[in-house]
Amino acid sequence: MPAVSFTGQPSERPPMYAVLSATRDGASVQLMGRDLQPVGPPDVTDRDGLPSLVHSLNDRRTADSPTSLRWVWADTTRWYPSLLAAGLRIERCHDLRLTRRIIRGSSLTADSHLAGRGEDHWDRATPASPPAAAPEALFDAPDDTFGGLAFADVDVLGEFAAQQDAISGSPSPRRLSMLVAAESAGALIAAEMSHAGLPWSAQLHDAVLTEALGPRPRLGDRPAILEDVRIEVAQALGNPSLNPDSATSLLRALREAGLDVESTRSWELQRIEHPAIEPLLRYKKLSRLMTANGWAWCDAWVRDGRFRPDYVVGGVVTGRWATSGGGALQIPHQIRRAVVADPGWTFVVADAAQVEPRVLAGMARDEAMAAAGQGGDLYSGIVATSALSTREEAKLALLGAMYGATTGASADLMPHLRRAFPTAIEYVAAAAAAGERRESVMTWWGRTSPQPGAWPTQESAARTAGRSWGRFTRNFVVQGSAAEWAMSWMAILRGQLSTLTLADRPDAGAIAPGAAPAPFGNHPHLVFFVHDEIVVHTPIECAGEVADLVRDAATAAGHLMFGDFAVDFPLSVAVVDCYADGK
Numbered sequence: 219m220p221a222v223s224f225t226g227q228p229s230e231r232p233p234m235y236a237v238l239s240a241t242r243d244g245a246s247v248q249l250m251g252r253d254l255q256p257v258g259p260p261d262v263t264d265r266d267g268l269p270s271l272v273h274s275l276n277d278r279r280t281a282d283s284p285t286s287l288r289w290v291w292a293d294t295t296r297w298y299p300s301l302l303a304a305g306l307r308i309e310r311c312h313d314l315r316l317t318r319r320i321i322r323g324s325s326l327t328a329d330s331h332l333a334g335r336g337e338d339h340w341d342r343a344t345p346a347s348p349p350a351a352a353p354e355a356l357f358d359a360p361d362d363t364f365g366g367l368a369f370a371d372v373d374v375l376g377e378f379a380a381q382q383d384a385i386s387g388s389p390s391p392r393r394l395s396m397l398v399a400a401e402s403a404g405a406l407i408a409a410e411m412s413h414a415g416l417p418w419s420a421q422l423h424d425a426v427l428t429e430a431l432g433p434r435p436r437l438g439d440r441p442a443i444l445e446d447v448r449i450e451v452a453q454a455l456g457n458p459s460l461n462p463d464s465a466t467s468l469l470r471a472l473r474e475a476g477l478d479v480e481s482t483r484s485w486e487l488q489r490i491e492h493p494a495i496e497p498l499l500r501y502k503k504l505s506r507l508m509t510a511n512g513w514a515w516c517d518a519w520v521r522d523g524r525f526r527p528d529y530v531v532g533g534v535v536t537g538r539w540a541t542s543g544g545g546a547l548q549i550p551h552q553i554r555r556a557v558v559a560d561p562g563w564t565f566v567v568a569d570a571a572q573v574e575p576r577v578l579a580g581m582a583r584d585e586a587m588a589a590a591g592q593g594g595d596l597y598s599g600i601v602a603t604s605a606l607s608t609r610e611e612a613k614l615a616l617l618g619a620m621y622g623a624t625t626g627a628s629a630d631l632m633p634h635l636r637r638a639f640p641t642a643i644e645y646v647a648a649a650a651a652a653g654e655r656r657e658s659v660m661t662w663w664g665r666t667s668p669q670p671g672a673w674p675t676q677e678s679a680a681r682t683a684g685r686s687w688g689r690f691t692r693n694f695v696v697q698g699s700a701a702e703w704a705m706s707w708m709a710i711l712r713g714q715l716s717t718l719t720l721a722d723r724p725d726a727g728a729i730a731p732g733a734a735p736a737p738f739g740n741h742p743h744l745v746f747f748v749h750d751e752i753v754v755h756t757p758i759e760c761a762g763e764v765a766d767l768v769r770d771a772a773t774a775a776g777h778l779m780f781g782d783f784a785v786d787f788p789l790s791v792a793v794v795d796c797y798a799d800g801k
Contacts, residue, residue, distance in 0.1 A: 235312070236275055237290040238297060239374040247271060248375060249287075254382060269304040276306065288312055290378050292364060294405035295346040302413040305736035307716070313402040314377050315343050316532060320401065321384050326394050326664045330384035339365030340377060345530060345542070390664060396778070397663035400702055401532060403709035407744060408529035408539070410712075414738050415524025416557060416745045416797075417755060423516050423556035430552065431504060434513050444508060447501045454494035462501050510545055511553045519544045525557075529747075536698035537665050537705075538749065547748045557753075557797035560734075564758050566742075567800030568768045569790045570707070570750040572596045574700045575616050575642075576787055580780040581662050581699055582645035586638060588785040605638030606631060619643055620696050622650060622689030646692045653691030654684035661698035662779060667691050699779075703787070704750055706778050711752070711771035715742045718760050718767075746797075753797060761793045 234257070235250040244264035249257040263271045275287060289311040291297045298308060318340045321327045343365035362369050385394050424434065432442030440448065452460040457471045468482050477490055484502055487495055519525055525544070533540025541547055559565050575596055579587035590599030600612035611627075615635040618628030619642075636643045649659045658667045670687045674680045719740050734743060734755065742756035742764045756764045772787045792800045 234287055235290050235378075236287040237375055237378060239292075240369045240372065242370050244268060245271075247275065249275070250290075254379065269301065269306060272301060272306055272308075276308070290314065290374065292369070292372050292374055292377075293343065293346065294402070294409055296364075296369070298406060298409040299413060302409060302735075302737070307410075307737040308406060309713070309716075310399075311402050311406055312378070312381075312398065313405045314374065314381065315340065315345075316401045316405060317381050317398045318377070319532070320394070320397060320665060321381060323668065324388075324394065324664050324666045325658055325660055326388040326390055326666075327384045330387055332380045332384040339367040339372070342366055347528070347542075388664075393662070394664045396706075397661075397665060397702065400663070400705040400709060401537075403712070404531045404539070404705045407708050407712055407747070408531050410738070411744055411746065412526045412529065414734050414743050414745055414755070415522070415526045416753070417560055417563075418516075418520045418523060418525040419556050419558050420516055420520055420523075422558060423520070423553065424513070426552055426555050427507070427512060431508055431512075441508065444501070444504050447497050447504060450497040451494050451501055454492070454497065462498065463505060468498075507550065507552075510548070511550065515545075534701075535668060536694055537661065537701040538697065539701075539747070546746070549748075551798060551801070554798035554800075555796060559755060559795050562758060563755055564761050565794050565797060565800065566754040566756055566761055566764045566768060567792045567794060567797065568752050568754075568765075568772075569801065570704070570772060571788050571790065573703060573750045573787070574620055574696045576785055577662070577700045577703055577779075578620065578642050578645065578696050579639075580776070580783055580785040581695070582642040583783060584639050584642035584645075585784075587642045588783070590639075591788075592784065592786045594788065600635075600638070603638055605634050619646055620693055622685075622692045624685070646696065649695045650688035650692035653688035653694075656684075656687070659691045659695050661695060661702060663699070663702050665698050665702075667694045667698075700750070703775050703779055704747075706775035707772050707787075708744060708747060708752060710774045710778070711754075711768060712744060714767045714771060715744070715754065715764065718742050718756075718763060753800070765791050765793060 234252070235254070237248045237250060239246045239248070241262065244262070245268050246260045246262045248260040251257050261271055261275075287310070289308050291311065291314065293315040294311060294313045298311075301308065318332075321330065321332055322341065324333075327333050364372050381398075385391050385398065388394050427434070427441075431444050432446075435441050439445075448460070448462055451462055452458050455471045455475045457474070460467065460471050462468050465482050469479065472479050472482070472494075475492070475494065477492060479486060479490065484499055487499060519527065525546075527544035527546030528542045529546065530540040530542050532538075533542075539547070557565075572591065572595075575587070576591055578584075579591065586603070587596075587600075590596055590603055592599070595609075597609045597612040597616070600606055600616070601609055606612045606615060611631055614628050615631035617623070618632060619635060623629055623632075632643075652659050653667070653670075656670055656673065658669065660666050667690070670683070674683050734741075740757070742754050742760050744752060745755045746753035752768070754764050754768065768791055769789055772789050776785055776787045790801075794800050
């Protein structure tokens with residue numbers, strides 16, 4: 219099975235593996251060659267000696283493995299934060315917990331011995347919670363169990379062998395290897411972004427909140443401006459004691475005021491004409507700001523001038539990331555004003571345009587759709603083909619194709635889109651049809667959709683359930699493959715950024731020391747990611763090079779997935795001192 223790198227091509231030779239296992243008092247590292255056979259006896263160390271051992275092995279080169287080691291461990295979230303705290307950076311890893319989940323679910327490995335096993339601790343294991351502060355020693359964690367088994371009793375070597383056997387025995391080992399490598403690289407990136415943190419000014423955050431809500435109130439009170447808006451709503455509804463934060467009380471007050479509403483959702487309220495509606499919608503928006511990103515949020519998630527979210531790699535069934543705290547994937551634009559680069563540093567903010575339809579063009583090998591997006595805006599390119607009249611029509615139709623719109627304007631436009639791009643539209647239509655038959659579908663690299671739950675027995679209900687599940691599988695192949703492109707983009711960029719340093723530059727003294735913790739102190743590094751947007755914190759002197767690398771990495775990720783097929787992934791790239799200025 220060929221090894222995988224994120225330089226745009228598979229490695230010439232498989233790497234040497236360093237298999238890291240916990241022991242009762244420390245750790246054991248077993249080196250393994252490309253044939254997966256042990257190379258010498260394992261190195262055993264106590265807790266304090268692990269950083270030195272990792273450092274000594276990290277840059278090892280041998281005749282069989284000219285590349286650096288690929289570390290193999292049970293779970294990146296349990297090992298890497300402590301290694302980062304010791305100033306160590308891992309170039310590549312194989313995350314067994316994440317890989318087990320992929321193998322257990324993938325149709326490509328359904329016939330493997332590993333997929334046929336009963337559930338065990340590997341299946342039950344969950345990501346470790348990040349420490350409230352930087353760990354003072356390795357293994358400082360409140361939970362030393364792994365899926366119910368003592369961490370020191372986990373058979374890392376056995377699981378690694380079983381996983382390699384499942385991947386190499388699959389019909390498409392290269393595809394699955396790419397997915398595993400990307401997912402594992404994502405785990406490293408997530409840990410590094412939490413460790414380095416997104417520069418955050420609590421003072422500017424307070425200023426934003428004060429401007430929008432009023433000064434910080436006492437615990438349990440509403441800010442002054444929010445309270446003023448509440449009074450405005452209450453007066454308009456004739457209910458002076460109204461608590462708009464209670465959905466039950468608010469719904470009752472709306473109905474008592476003669477409004478025919480089924481819920482308090484904003485989309486429903488927007489259709490109603492009444493003096494209370496405008497201030498109520500304003501209240502809901504301000505209340506959301508207070509709840510999601512208010513002062514309590516800043517106290518909990520910003521420390522030492524850094525926002526440190528807890529990313530969950532592959533936290534969504536399609537492979538997209540999630541967060542288990544901090545709401546990193548939903549930071550509103552006004553709050554981004556608090557994200558300011560350190561002195562001597564700046565941000566490179568990059569946003570990929572229309573990733574999902576471009577990925578669809580690549581998967582379907584739809585040359586016409588790929589050509590429409592070449593070098594610019596895909597929706598405008600569709601209009602240029604005369605398939606549709608306006609950019610808005612093109613966007614509506616294409617989103618409907620990927621998300622399964624069957625009624626309304628999107629459905630009306632679909633025949634035009636199908637005539638212009640039959641291959642791409644048939645690709646998602648086939649995925650939808652498979653879902654309606656309760657069959658699984660796969661992303662480009664082999665992540666497989668789950669099976670639906672209980673299916674109705676009544677014929678009409680079964681048809682409705684089938685159409686609903688078909689919409690899910692239709693989007694699964696696109697969204698999941700777009701997530702694979704994004705992981706590849708970041709993984710390639712991460713490797714390229716590690717080669718940039720100011721240590722040997724004559725102007726290095728102009729850079730503020732300690733702008734980021736080791737091992738990122740003088741390197742540009744990723745600090746934020748949300749679906750198709752990344753933020754790099756970089757010394758100002760490197761900003762131009764970083765911007766070029768960001769673009770190059772996007773192109774390389776496209777080649778990594780689709781080879782020579784000419785699908786373009788253009789970016790909007792900005793060099794800014796404040797994140798809010800990036801768009």
